Amino acid sequence: MSHIRIDNLTKVYMGRRSRPRNIHDPEEHFGDNILVLNDITLGFEEGEMVCILGPSGCGKSTLLRIIAGFEPPTNGTVRVGGQVVSAPSDQSIFVFQQGGLFPWMTVYENVGLGLRHIRDAATKHERIQEYVEMVELEAFEDYYPHQLSGGMQRRVELARALAVNPDLLIMDEPFSGLDFLTHMKMREEVVNMHEFLRKTTLVVTHDIDDALIMGDRIVVLSGRPSAVKLMHALNFPRPRDFEKNPGLSRLRSEIFLMLGVPYAV
Ligand SMILES: Nc1ncnc2c1ncn2[C@@H]1O[C@H](COP(=O)(O)OP(=O)(O)OP(=O)(O)O)[C@@H](O)[C@H]1O
Ligand SMILES: [Mg+2]
Numbered sequence: 001m002s003h004i005r006i007d008n009l010t011k012v013y014m015g016r017r018s019r020p021r022n023i024h025d026p027e028e029h030f031g032d033n034i035l036v037l038n039d040i041t042l043g044f045e046e047g048e049m050v051c052i053l054g055p056s057g058c059g060k061s062t063l064l065r066i067i068a069g070f071e072p073p074t075n076g077t078v079r080v081g082g083q084v085v086s087a088p089s090d091q092s093i094f095v096f097q098q099g100g101l102f103p104w105m106t107v108y109e110n111v112g113l114g115l116r117h118i119r120d121a122a123t124k125h126e127r128i129q130e131y132v133e134m135v136e137l138e139a140f141e142d143y144y145p146h147q148l149s150g151g152m153q154r155r156v157e158l159a160r161a162l163a164v165n166p167d168l169l170i171m172d173e174p175f176s177g178l179d180f181l182t183h184m185k186m187r188e189e190v191v192n193m194h195e196f197l198r199k200t201t202l203v204v205t206h207d208i209d210d211a212l213i214m215g216d217r218i219v220v221l222s223g224r225p226s227a228v229k230l231m232h233a234l235n236f237p238r239p240r241d242f243e244k245n246p247g248l249s250r251l252r253s254e255i256f257l258m259l260g261v262p263y264a265v
Pocket of ligand 2: 060061062172
């Protein structure tokens with residue numbers, strides 16, 4: 001059984017002026033309602049890293065929010081581990097699109113946020129340290145987010161998410177706003193962590209190369225109203241290299257074309 005099962009998922013954001021008469025109306029706008037996701041059916045396996053691509057505004061963040069239980073679907077269901085999602089759960093965690101760290105808390109306190117349920121102080125301390133070390137920030141435990149670089153802040157977010165030991169890790173554009181080198185290093189870190197921990201991970205990215213280098217599976221969504229354009233398992237050996245792997249390069253060109261860029265850069 002799939003770890004995540006999405007069946008006939010449709011999402012309409014209701015405008016203030018009208019209610020939808022027919023959510024399957026082929027017209028994108030009816031009144032000022034917006035049909036964002038249109039009849040999406042997908043299944044992801046336990047432990048997979050799934051990368052989701054699609055044009056800006058197509059509903060990627062909406063899809064993640066629905067899977068995480070922050071947003072109700074208009075139609076259809078999402079099941080995680082067989083259970084229908086109807087509210088946010090402690091077992092899944094969201095790495096937010098933009099800096100989700102609390103500025104008034106240190107690195108140590110931010111990483112400890114998801115561990116409030118651990119009563120034993122020593123166990124909790126050990127767990128926080130383990131994950132701070134995993135992202136190599138042990139010298140910065142007492143720093144506040146504003147004293148860290150953008151890349152270091154992302155690593156704290158990652159440590160915080162992983163420390164919870166969630167069944168499902170959800171990341172919305174985890175590398176946005178990072179410089180090229182930090183982006184490459186963080187990507188490698190996420191791939192290594194995934195190899196090590198094997199958590200089911202969903203990553204939304206607008207970067208086709210990120211998706212092809214990281215994913216065990218790739219999903220390409222169309223422009224709004226969004227439907228699944230491509231769902232493809234990536235059975236390429238790691239570490240992945242476009243130059244050494246013509247199959248991967250070909251897929252890259254196909255996806256560029258699919259997203260409206262005829263000549264892959
Ligand atoms: N809470 C909301 N209420 C009404 N409309 C919304 C809401 N959230 C998103 N939308 C609309 O839904 C559409 C999809 O938004 P979403 O943020 O899911 O797109 P996205 O694919 O993540 O875009 P991007 O790549 O730019 O992050 C947009 O047209 C947006 O205006
Ligand atoms: Mg988004």
